[in-house]
Amino acid sequence: MLKCSFIEGPILHRLKYGKGRGQNLSKAVGMKFNKNREIVDATAGLGHDAFMLASLGANVTLIERSKTMYKLLQEGILEAKSFGGEISKIISRMDLIFGDSKNIIPNLSPQIILIDTMYQERKKTALVKSNMRMVREIVGSDPDYLELIDIALINASNRVVIKQPIHAEKINHAKPCSHKILGKTIRYDVYMKT
Template sequence: MKQSLGKLRVDFVCGAVAHRLRFGGGRGQALAKAMGLRAGKTPSVIDATAGLGRDSFLLASLGAQVTLIERSEQMHTLLVQGMERARQEGGEFSEIMDRMTLLQGDAKDLLPGLFAEAILD
């Protein structure tokens, strides 16, 4: 992964992700349905393989609270930068960022703690 990240950028504000936000079909999209988002139901979601954050962004744009876990330090850094740019964009983007919590580490290590927190909540 290290050698291929040079030109990679996480961009929630322009391009395909922003287009999907405008014209993607909302809760009718397959991912949203699969995650159980429907009228009156907005679950919290853990994206255990965050990558470029596109799936997490979609779910957060539909109202879900999303915890993103990314193992790669480089990908995590790209996500931090992309999320910061989106926050600076303000408005809807900032609101979506408020629903996204990013963690760095291996999901195998972090998930047990997250489940324990959820049970205690």
């Protein structure tokens, strides 16, 4: 069964033992020079990226439009809040909103927007982790992702970061990205605004 947990499982393991944890993600959102980033995670999912960013010091607004995913996130956040210690401190930097980011973003005047929509799988590869496969079964694909990117690009004051599998096809978007950050399995396309 799919569960969103910040006090056990892969996310906690990454927090405790992940050397250089979230390094490429933190580079992509520009935390190297400013730890106090205000970030909107427009595609919250299981909240893993948001938690990683909050663990590095950022304040993160998470937006999720699937009722099921939103409820799972709410439960995970509640559980982690009552856990105390470092985990609760991290969670206090995360603010969850229900709804479609396309409608919500224009009301937030965000600095940085992170987008990680469900990748449109071409081949049935084994690369998609089982948790994400379960998320896909719940939310389907996100066919409106180009529209979300457009809205993010209009509204972000600093940058838009798009997370994709490394071998994902180039985003078919009018604007080329400013730079890419490449990892072993993940690629970040960064669109600078300033």
